[in-house]
Amino acid sequence: MKEQEELIAKINELAHKSKNGGLTPEEAHQQGVLRKKYLENFRASFRSQIEMMKVYDKEGKEVTPNKVKEIQRKKGLRDD
Known part of the structure; x- marks a missing residue:
């Protein structure tokens, strides 16, 4: 959970910087990578x-x- 909070904080930091003065190409790339990672984590959860x-x-x-029942059976979460 802490990793997700740090990820959000860094995304927000870059978003504020983008609104206030712009990002360097490296920061823009990092922002894209962080957003993608956040979405992957969100979807998995x-x-x-x-x-x-x-x-x-x-x-x-x-x-x-x-x-959903089939997925649960495959993961051993159901016994019916």
């Missing part, structure tokens, strides 16, 4: 949350999508 989720309807019946 989000995917993990979705893969761990079970969905239930109002009657208490599980209605988790089959695609």
Whole structure:
């Protein structure tokens, strides 16, 4: 989590610098790389949350999508 916070801080620092006076070509490249890394981390975290989720309807019946169930079975998270 600390890595993600540091990543966001550096992205924000470069964004402020960009708005106030511009970035050097190296800083612009670094900004792109950092943004890409942030999105990769975000997507991996989000995917993990979705893969761990079970969905239930109002009657208490599980209605988790089959695609998610299959992923959970492959990861050993389900035994049905």
